[in-house]
Amino acid sequence: MSDRDDEDGGRVIHEVDGIQEYDNKLPNWWLYTLYGTIVFAVLYWFLYHQTKFGDLPRAEYQNEMDRFAEEEARRSGPITAEKLILASKDPAKVAQGKEIFQASCVACHRADGGGSVGPNLTDEFWLHGGGPEAIFKTVADGFAAKGMPAWRPQLGIVRVQSVTAYVLTMKNTHAPGGKAPQGERESFTTRD
Ligand code: HEC
Structure with missing residues (x-):
């Protein structure tokens, strides 16, 4: 109980049941780290929340995604039926589209x-149109209220094109045991 010497320069300020609390000086590295974080917080608050010198992370992320989407759209040019049909005859694009389909679409449209x-994609009945551009638009923008997600934000425009190309190859293949037709009948005009 009487052991109150302070070998490390600390001073006993509190003692209960032989457990002693010392009042030690904080190490300088610790103090300077603390001061540093305070200065950083004030500067950050001032620059990002007051002067709007920079975007906050969420806005910065959104801007970057927008820039990426623009860049991608610029590189791929306008989406045309011809381009999508051409892609549906390009084995590399179709293979890429198949991979995407397996990963993102089979849960609702079957392998x-x-x-x-989701509806049968192998018959000639379409809810939202079976033409190349119509399919592209359905996949890109989705019909969220009906349970079809928008895929453009997640896949990007190039992969939406590939998966559209793959869907075009499935058209009118009449998968055995497929779901009953939904929507309007389309004539066999869009594949060629
Ligand atoms: C969570 C389930 C779900 C997933 C995953 C999904 N879909 Fe769909 N999809 C649906 C539903 C439900 C519809 C029907 C929407 C409606 O009734 O308007 C649909 C409709 C469609 C249509 C339009 C069919 C028509 O008759 O006009 C196409 C094309 C399509 N999906 C392609 C895809 C592709 C490609 C993917 C993967 C990138 C995908 N879907 C992923 C649920 C899904």
């Missing part, structure tokens, strides 16, 4: 496109 939650 062979026969449909489950």
Whole structure:
């Protein structure tokens, strides 16, 4: 109980049941780190929240995504039916589209496109149009209220084109045991 010497220069300020609390000087590296974080916080608050010198992370992320989408759209040029049909005849594009389909679409449209939650993509009946541009638009923008997600934000325009190309190859293949037709019948005009 009487052990109150302070070998490390500390001073005992509190003692309960032989457990002693010392009042030690904080190490300088610790103090300067603390001061540094305070200065950083004030500067950050001032520059980012007051003067709007820079964008906050969420806005910065959004800007970057917008820039990326613009750049991608510029590089790929306008989406035309011809371009999508051409892609549906390009084995590399179709293979890439198939991969995307397996990863993102089979849960609702089945591996062979026969449909489950989502409609059959292998018949000639379409809810939103079976032309290349119509399919591209459905996949890109989705029909969220009907359970079809918008894929452009997640996949980007180039991969939406590839998966559209793959969907075009499934058209009218009539997967066995596919879901009953939904929507309007389309004539066989859009593949060639
Ligand atoms: C969460 C389930 C779900 C996923 C995942 C999904 N879809 Fe769909 N999809 C649907 C539903 C539901 C519809 C029907 C929407 C409606 O009734 O308007 C649909 C509709 C479509 C249509 C229009 C069919 C028509 O008859 O006009 C196409 C094309 C399509 N999806 C392609 C895709 C592709 C390609 C992917 C993957 C990138 C995908 N879908 C992923 C649920 C899904």
